[in-house]
Amino acid sequence: MFFRVGSLARNRSMWGRMTRMRVVRLAAAGGWAALLLTAACGPVQEKGPRFGNVVDSAAKTTVTLFPVAPPPFSDGIFPCSQCHGPTDKVNRTPHVVDFHSEIVLHHDEKNRWCLDCHDAQNRDKLHLADGRLIDFTESYRLCGQCHGPTLRNWKAGEHGKRTGSWSGAKQYLLCASCHSPHSPHFKPLKPKAPPLRQEAIR
Amino acid sequence: MSFIRKTSNFVTGTARMAFLGGNKVYYAWLFLLVACIVQALFAYAHQYERGLISTNMRDSVSWGFYIGNFTFLVGVAAAAVLLVIPAYVYDWKPIKEVALFGEMLAVASIVMCLLFVLVDMGRPDRFWHILPGIGHMHMPSSIMAWDSIVLNVYLAINLIVASYLVYCAYHRIPYNKKIVVPLVIFSIPMAVSIHTVTAFLYNGMASRPYWNSAILAPRFIASAFCSGPALLLILFQILRKVSAFEIKDEAIHKVAELMAYAMGFNLFLFGAEIFREYYSNTHHLVHYEYLFSGLHGKASPIALYAWMSLGFAIISFLLFLIPRTRRMPLTMNIGCVLIYLSVYIEKGIALIIPGFTPDQLGQVYAYVPSAIELRVAAGVFGVGFLLFTLMVKVSVVILFERDAQPVHA
Amino acid sequence: MSDHTAAPLPVPAPPAEGYSRREALVMGLFALAAAATTAGCSAADKLAYEEFVQKHFRDLTPEELKDRLAGLEKKYSEQYGKSVKVSATPPIPGVLFGYALDLSRCIGCRRCVYGCVEENNQSRNPQTHWITVLEMDKEEGVNLQNADAFYDHETVPAPGKFYMPVACQHCENPPCTKVCPVEATWKEKDGIVVIDYDWCIGCRCCIAACPYGARHFNWGKPVIPKDELNPVTEYLGNRPRQRGVVEKCSFCIQRVRKGLYPKCVEVCPVGARKFGNLLDPESEIRYIIENKRVYILKEELNTQPKFFYYYGL
Numbered sequence: 001m002f003f004r005v006g007s008l009a010r011n012r013s014m015w016g017r018m019t020r021m022r023v024v025r026l027a028a029a030g031g032w033a034a035l036l037l038t039a040a041c042g043p044v045q046e047k048g049p050r051f052g053n054v055v056d057s058a059a060k061t062t063v064t065l066f067p068v069a070p071p072p073f074s075d076g077i078f079p080c081s082q083c084h085g086p087t088d089k090v091n092r093t094p095h096v097v098d099f100h101s102e103i104v105l106h107h108d109e110k111n112r113w114c115l116d117c118h119d120a121q122n123r124d125k126l127h128l129a130d131g132r133l134i135d136f137t138e139s140y141r142l143c144g145q146c147h148g149p150t151l152r153n154w155k156a157g158e159h160g161k162r163t164g165s166w167s168g169a170k171q172y173l174l175c176a177s178c179h180s181p182h183s184p185h186f187k188p189l190k191p192k193a194p195p196l197r198q199e200a201i202r
Numbered sequence: 203m204s205f206i207r208k209t210s211n212f213v214t215g216t217a218r219m220a221f222l223g224g225n226k227v228y229y230a231w232l233f234l235l236v237a238c239i240v241q242a243l244f245a246y247a248h249q250y251e252r253g254l255i256s257t258n259m260r261d262s263v264s265w266g267f268y269i270g271n272f273t274f275l276v277g278v279a280a281a282a283v284l285l286v287i288p289a290y291v292y293d294w295k296p297i298k299e300v301a302l303f304g305e306m307l308a309v310a311s312i313v314m315c316l317l318f319v320l321v322d323m324g325r326p327d328r329f330w331h332i333l334p335g336i337g338h339m340h341m342p343s344s345i346m347a348w349d350s351i352v353l354n355v356y357l358a359i360n361l362i363v364a365s366y367l368v369y370c371a372y373h374r375i376p377y378n379k380k381i382v383v384p385l386v387i388f389s390i391p392m393a394v395s396i397h398t399v400t401a402f403l404y405n406g407m408a409s410r411p412y413w414n415s416a417i418l419a420p421r422f423i424a425s426a427f428c429s430g431p432a433l434l435l436i437l438f439q440i441l442r443k444v445s446a447f448e449i450k451d452e453a454i455h456k457v458a459e460l461m462a463y464a465m466g467f468n469l470f471l472f473g474a475e476i477f478r479e480y481y482s483n484t485h486h487l488v489h490y491e492y493l494f495s496g497l498h499g500k501a502s503p504i505a506l507y508a509w510m511s512l513g514f515a516i517i518s519f520l521l522f523l524i525p526r527t528r529r530m531p532l533t534m535n536i537g538c539v540l541i542y543l544s545v546y547i548e549k550g551i552a553l554i555i556p557g558f559t560p561d562q563l564g565q566v567y568a569y570v571p572s573a574i575e576l577r578v579a580a581g582v583f584g585v586g587f588l589l590f591t592l593m594v595k596v597s598v599v600i601l602f603e604r605d606a607q608p609v610h611a
Numbered sequence: 612m613s614d615h616t617a618a619p620l621p622v623p624a625p626p627a628e629g630y631s632r633r634e635a636l637v638m639g640l641f642a643l644a645a646a647a648t649t650a651g652c653s654a655a656d657k658l659a660y661e662e663f664v665q666k667h668f669r670d671l672t673p674e675e676l677k678d679r680l681a682g683l684e685k686k687y688s689e690q691y692g693k694s695v696k697v698s699a700t701p702p703i704p705g706v707l708f709g710y711a712l713d714l715s716r717c718i719g720c721r722r723c724v725y726g727c728v729e730e731n732n733q734s735r736n737p738q739t740h741w742i743t744v745l746e747m748d749k750e751e752g753v754n755l756q757n758a759d760a761f762y763d764h765e766t767v768p769a770p771g772k773f774y775m776p777v778a779c780q781h782c783e784n785p786p787c788t789k790v791c792p793v794e795a796t797w798k799e800k801d802g803i804v805v806i807d808y809d810w811c812i813g814c815r816c817c818i819a820a821c822p823y824g825a826r827h828f829n830w831g832k833p834v835i836p837k838d839e840l841n842p843v844t845e846y847l848g849n850r851p852r853q854r855g856v857v858e859k860c861s862f863c864i865q866r867v868r869k870g871l872y873p874k875c876v877e878v879c880p881v882g883a884r885k886f887g888n889l890l891d892p893e894s895e896i897r898y899i900i901e902n903k904r905v906y907i908l909k910e911e912l913n914t915q916p917k918f919f920y921y922y923g924l
Contacts, residue, residue, distance in 0.1 A: 157895030158903070158923065161882035165870040166894065167706075178882065186881060188766035193722035195760060198260035198567045201737045201830070253854040254813075254833035255737060264818040324813015324828065324855030327663065329794040331812050338667045338793050338810070346792035346816050408912045409786060409822035485756055562824040563743060563777060564755035589774060 059132065063141070066155070068172045078136070080123035090120040091196040106183040117142055117181070143175045212369050214328040219599040225444070228595070235588040242581015245574050246321060254324055256574045262567035265556040267575045268322035270550030271582070272315050274429075277422060277549055279311035279356065281430015283393035284460060286386055301386075302447055302601075303434060305402035306593040308393075312357040314586035321578050338453050345403045352399050356392045359385050364593070371600045394496045396423045404557070412489035412557040415478075421471045421601075422549075428464035432538040437594070446602040457539065458534055462522035465541060469519060473510075479513040492566070493556040503570050504555055507547050513546035612726075627694060667794070668846070687851055691840045699846040700868040702801035708862055709802075709889040709896040709917045710873075711905065712776065714922035716883035719744050719767040719774030726878035730863060731849040732841050734833030741860045742778040742875065743824060747849075749773050753906075778875075779804060779825035780908065780916030787817035787826060796857070798842035801863050802917055807846040811856040818857060821903040822909050822915075826859045862886075889917065 019164035056063045071078075093165065094113035119125045125133040126142050134141055144151030157170050161178060164171030175181070224232075250568045259266045282304035311463055320326050331337040332350055363385050370377035401419035408414050441447035479490050487498060494509065495501040521527045521537035530536055530569045560566045571579075626794035641802050661682070665671075671679060714721035726740045733739040745758035749771050758775075768774065781804050788804060795810040796817055818826045832854040842862045845865035852858050863873035867886070876884040887894035896919075898906065905919035 037738050063693065074856070081752050153898075156898040156902075157887075158885060159882065161876050161877070161879060162872055162885060162895070163873070166867065166872055167870055167891065168888045170895075171748045178880075186718070187881065189718060189720045191719055191762070191764060191767045192725050194721075194763045195724075195743070197761065198262055201260060202255070253829070253831045257830075260830065261818065261824070261827050264815045273799060319814075322814070324857075325811065326817070328810075328812045331667075331795075331810060338670070340792055340794040343789045343795075344792045344816070346814060350792065403816075406844045407786065407790070409820055489757055558819075560756065562755075562822050563745060563760065564758045565760050565824075 056132070064155075065138060066097050066140070066172045067169075068137060068140070068174045069177050071139065071174055072177055073136075078124070084123035090115070092120060103182045106185070107181065137174070139181070140175050143181075208373060209458075212372050213221065215372060216368070216596045216600075220595045223599070224595065227444075231591065232588070235584045238584030239581045239588065242578050242584065245577035245581065247579060249321070249574050250326075254322075256572065258569055258572040258575065260567060260569075262561040262565060263555060265322070265554055265558070266569055267550070267579055268318045271553045271579055272318040272322070272398055273400060273553060274546050274549040275311045275315045275318070275586075276353070276397055277426030277545065278430045278433065279315065280393040280423070280426045282308035282311075282360070283390050284427050284431050284464075285434070285457065286393075287390055288456070288460075300434070300438065300453060301363060302367055302597060303437070303594065304431075305360045305389075305589060306597065307430070307434060308360045309357060309364060310586045310590035310593070312353055312360070313589055314582050315353060316357075317582045317585060318579075321458050321582065322334055339382035345399060345406055349396075349399045349403055352392065352396045356389065356396050359389045359480040360390060363389070364421075368593075368597055368600060371597075381581040394423060397426050398559060404553070407561055410557045411486040415475060415551075421468065421475070424464050424468035425548055426547045428461045428468055429542055430540045435538050436535060439535070441594070441598060445598045447598050448602060454534075457530055458522050458528050458537075461541065462519060462528070465515060465519040465522065468545075469515060472515075488560055489556040491516035492559045493552060497560065497566055499570070500566075501557075503568055504551050508552050511524035511544045513551055514540040515548070518544060636780045649837075653824075660811070665809060667746050667810055669797075683846070683850065687844070690851070691835075691837045691842075693837070693842055695840070695842045695844060697846055697850050698865070699843050700865070702799050702803075703868060704800075705888075705890055707802045707847055707889045707917070708781065708867060709887060709900070709919065710781070710862070711885040711896055711899045711903075711919045711921060712886070713923040714773060714775060714920050715879045715884045715922045717744075717774040717776060717849075717879075718746050718881055718883075719746055719762070719769075719772070720880065722878050722880060723875035723884065725858070726874045727863075730841055730866075730874035731840060731861070732835050732844065732851050733858075734829065734831075734835060734852075735839075737829075737831045739829070739833065739858070741825075741827065741858070743778050744774055744776045746772050746774055755905065767781065775920065776875075777823055777825065777863075777908070778918075780823050780918040781862060783915035783917060784913060786820045786822065786912070786914060790816040790820045792816065799847075800870070803864055803867075804859075805861060805864065806857060806859065807847065808850070808852050808856045809856065813855040813857070815857065822912050822914060826857050829854050 021068070053062045054065055055061075092115060094115075097114070117126050118135055119127040122133060125138075126135050126136060126139055128142060129145055140151060140154065144154075150159055154172070160173055160175075162170075163173070179186075222236075257266065257268075282301075285301045285304035318328065323329065332339055332347065334341075341347050363382055366382065367377055398419045401422040404410070404413040405415055405418035435457060438447070438449045438454060442449060476490070479487050491497055492502050492504075493504065495505055518537040518541040521533050522541070527537070555569055558567075559569070665679065666675070668676075675770040676699055680699060683697045684695055687697065695711055695864065708863050721744055724740050724744060727733070727741050728735075728739075731741065733741060740868065743760050745755070746769070747754060751757060753775065762769070762772075781798075781802055783798075783802070785798055785804050788794075788798055792814060793810060793812055795812070796806045798804050813828070815828055816827060829852055833852050835851060840851070841849060843865060845861070845868075848861040848864035863871075863875075866873060872886050875882075875888045885895050885899060887896035889896055889900075891897065899921060900919060903921040905921045907916050907919060
């Protein structure tokens with residue numbers, strides 16, 4: 001084998017050149033395959049994989065997906081395809097709809113409306129600005145398109161409620177787990193009782 | 203006689219001298235002190251049962267009346283030195299005979315200090331944790347640990363010297379100067395150290411800017427030296443009247459003069475603190491505002507006492523400074539009472555409470571001592587005064603009355 | 612100490628050697644009293660005696676520690692009518708805990724305060740809170756002289772106000788451990804400042820020395836309703852305390868040494884609290900220190916707290 005590679009390397013004939021190129025392409029393909037294979041399985045660390053790299057074939061790139069808590073759907077609302085078919089006619093200009101009236105949009109409603117996030121044809125998916133479809137479990141990618149610094153902080157673990165373990169794999173909540181995507185601003189809470197004045201402690 | 207015989211003879215003999223042969227006033231005074239102690243035992247039992255919640259101390263003001271009294275009494279104990287220094291160092295005859303009483307006052311004061319610390323502890327049953335060897339004493343970093351050492355060493359020195367001198371006088375044998383003089387000389391830096399270490403307890407705490415001042419230790423020494431002897435001056439005048447106790451006027455006037463200088467220095471240091479605080483005008487001023495007026499629109503419960511303390515200090519300083527008023531018994535005694543009250547307030551209320559008010563997070567808790575605290579403190583003072591009274595009675599009998607010739611005027 | 616030489620009075624002849632009858636009687640009474648006290652000791656007295664003479668935590672051998680923990684478990688289980696576990700989990704090597712709190716997010720709801728109370732078995736009556744939430748003006752910024760710990764609004768955040776919760780800062784240079792006369796409090800290897808409640812003498816030097824108001828004293832007997840007791844306890848952390856000892860936040864030592872977050876971090880509804888291992892470059896606490904502008908309270912006192920405040924927004 002090594003004898004062959006060595007002689008192949010020195011062979012100046014047409015055959016030699018073509019074989020060399022085939023070997024190189026094979027090696028490259030093998031390398032990519034290996035990379036994608038390991039990437040798909042996730043990097044192996046003692047603490048366990050922190051996140052998974054998957055290939056986004058539409059954009060021909062690798063994106064990082066995070067293991068998140070399940071999307072906080074209202075009871076029975078999902079899958080949306082129960083009511084919405086892929087071939088329904090959809091009015092794509094912003095307008096007030098008759099259904100889902102319990103949802104009040106209070107999220108840049110002057111510039112945004114439902115179909116800016118929800119895909120018109122496939123209601124079981126959301127869509128990014130360029131039209132790429134994403135699952136509800138990846139909704140942070142959509143939020144991050146406008147809230148970039150927040151997404152960066154969320155990935156590092158700085159943004160959001162932390163549960164789980166401070167060491168090793170982080171438990172992530174979806175943005176929607178805490179912030180209602182239709183009305184994300186936190187409502188004021190009633191504070192718990194103030195401490196007793198020390199004069200009152202008997 | 204063997205040593206044991208001599209000692210048991212001494213114990214029974216002095217006990218007889220202490221409790222017998224007094225007049226009506228003396229027994230009434232003893233009864234009052236015992237009553238104070240008994241009522242305090244009940245009060246302390248209540249406090250021990252329920253915990254320190256029966257005091258008015260809380261997280262914001264975690265030291266109060268007990269520790270204030272402790273601090274003042276450490277000063278009184280240290281002030282015995284004021285009488286010792288001239289007597290032994292300068293061999294100044296007029297004060298020599300009264301230095302013993304200063305040492306006895308020191309013993310009584312230290313006993314009161316230790317009692318105040320004991321009643322202030324949350325777990326007095328665990329006091330042995332601080333004993334080196336069987337407990338775990340946190341040396342060298344804990345100033346409280348240093349304080350427990352120096353206080354007990356100072357107590358031991360004064361106890362040894364005073365009892366040895368009285369023992370020798372009782373048995374009419376000359377005392378061994380080689381034992382007494384080194385111990386007494388050693389008690390001078392010890393006296394300075396007990397009060398300096400107590401000051402360090404406070405001024406080492408960066409968390410309390412009211413205390414975190416370098417001149418707290420000199421202030422403590424100055425106020426101790428001016429107040430401690432006041433009690434003794436009054437005592438000597440009383441003893442001179444009711445017993446054969448002798449003390450030259452010269453001695454009294456000299457002590458009063460030294461007190462004047464100490465108070466002058468005390469006022470100077472106080473003025474220096476006031477200047478620093480009010481001129482720099484940082485947030486740390488809030489503690490002085492609480493001391494002298496109040497915060498957030500509410501009057502401070504201690505403001506009146508703070509002004510009283512300052513007024514008394516200035517008046518007594520003048521009374522002691524001016525030779526005429528110093529020598530006149532009435533004005534001198536008024537000065538003694540005022541100086542004692544002034545420093546009692548300054549070292550007690552005016553030191554502890556503003557240090558804690560407002561607390562580290564800016565919250566104000568207006569502390570005043572509770573009834574239990576007052577009762578227990580009265581009992582501790584009762585113990586100290588009782589101890590001191592008995593020691594003084596014994597000493598007066600041995601030194602001045604027992605061998606007195608009938609012809610003595 | 613008058614060394615005058617008055618005419619010496621005749622000295623009585625010394626008596627015969629040996630103890631007089633009076634002396635013998637007194638000694639006999641003392642011996643009797645001593646015998647009477649040691650007799651008639653019951654098992655409860657024995658337990659109390661063992662508690663009284665027990666050693667400093669750091670001087671206990673592993674067997675003594677096991678016995679001590681078992682004794683405490685028995686005592687607490689009987690007291691509260693449920694099975695209480697007391698552990699003495701050692702620190703994880705290579706860990707130094709740090710905490711961060713986002714001041715732009717805290718709304719002052721005090722859920723951390725009460726979550727901590729439940730998790731750490733704080734006394735309900737007399738009330739003990741390890742966390743104090745201070746309300747201050749946004750316009751003025753952090754000014755402790757104008758802070759209010761007793762605010763009580765209908766809803767929070769109140770307009771124009773921001774909130775700063777304060778608890779033990781777990782300083783690297785703690786002023787409280789320095790002053791303890793019996794070393795009942797010390798800093799552990801993972802950075803947590805702990806208290807041995809069975810060694811504390813209740814002198815309260817540490818409370819005077821703490822610049823952050825983080826330490827609290829059990830002025831009275833602490834009372835926890837039986838059904839609210841958290842039975843998973845740690846010797847140096849959240850086990851039920853006694854009257855007359857000091858307590859404070861322990862970074863939920865019973866949780867963090869098992870890899871969990873402190874209770875306050877998990878309970879915060881707005882995600883203002885962060886926690887982690889300062890020595891782990893991948894932790895969020897490192898990310899915060901390296902990328903956000905962190906601020907520590909009373910920095911000039913050089914206490915080097917491991918509690919960092921920052922403004923995330």
